[in-house]
Amino acid sequence: MTARLNVNIDHVATVRQARRAPEPSVAAAALICEEAGADGITVHLRGDRRHVQDEDLYTLRRVVTSYLNVEMAVTDEMIRIATDVRPDAVSLVPETAGEVTTEGGLDAASNPDGVRAGVDRLREGGLFVSLFIDPDPRQIEAAHNAGAQQVELCTAVYAESTLGARAVHSEGRARAAAELKRLREAAVLAAQYGLHVAAGHGLTYRNVTEVAAIPEITEFNIGHNVVSRAVLTGLAEAVREMRARIREAKA
Numbered sequence: 001m002t003a004r005l006n007v008n009i010d011h012v013a014t015v016r017q018a019r020r021a022p023e024p025s026v027a028a029a030a031l032i033c034e035e036a037g038a039d040g041i042t043v044h045l046r047g048d049r050r051h052v053q054d055e056d057l058y059t060l061r062r063v064v065t066s067y068l069n070v071e072m073a074v075t076d077e078m079i080r081i082a083t084d085v086r087p088d089a090v091s092l093v094p095e096t097a098g099e100v101t102t103e104g105g106l107d108a109a110s111n112p113d114g115v116r117a118g119v120d121r122l123r124e125g126g127l128f129v130s131l132f133i134d135p136d137p138r139q140i141e142a143a144h145n146a147g148a149q150q151v152e153l154c155t156a157v158y159a160e161s162t163l164g165a166r167a168v169h170s171e172g173r174a175r176a177a178a179e180l181k182r183l184r185e186a187a188v189l190a191a192q193y194g195l196h197v198a199a200g201h202g203l204t205y206r207n208v209t210e211v212a213a214i215p216e217i218t219e220f221n222i223g224h225n226v227v228s229r230a231v232l233t234g235l236a237e238a239v240r241e242m243r244a245r246i247r248e249a250k251a
């Protein structure tokens, strides 16, 4: 059985926020993703609001009819917003000020009480809770103990080991193989705990296949590489349209 794909559209909002302009609309992007076969839409409401804004969550909740997954840090503010917006899933992620992107998984094993309290509040609000964690048995056990219904295994280390020289030389290939093994074992363990298993971060058209072959993984959250591809595949058409508009003006 194939896994579901949630498209993370944070970086559509990144382009919009670069100009504080109305376009590109994240709602329109979500509908295009759904139309193209995405099984769900994922967005990350960051504490610094660098891309997705609170209002986007409310708009997406109205227009997304497939599945809406909202990533957020375990803070009072975010839990309040999640219980108000009521997405189909809340993914708890670590967040550090100034980071370029999420750096690794949530350390649920070191902060069991804090994570459990956050999960409890979300579940009391009737929400489905996923924890974004490293593929580490301690974190899987902690996610289970915290009452999460799903884990999302962080594929960042695997993804990095598939880039450039690291992918070509034996050291990098061994790293990728070791990390894939860790992901496979983590997926099996999480499924044994009765957790749903998702995966994501840094996945690309080149490196997704081997992770997608892991039977226990039933959901992927993929963003940057899909939006990157969209910019390039759409660029020629966008130039043709603008060229035509200018040409037509003096026709």
Ligand code: PXP
Binding pocket: 008, 010, 044, 071, 091, 093, 101, 102, 132, 152, 199, 200, 201, 202, 203, 221, 222, 223, 224, 225
């Ligand atoms: N999953 C989680 C928890 C994330 O934080 C991110 C990045 O926002 C992704 C998946 C998607 O990662 P990428 O944009 O590299 O595909």
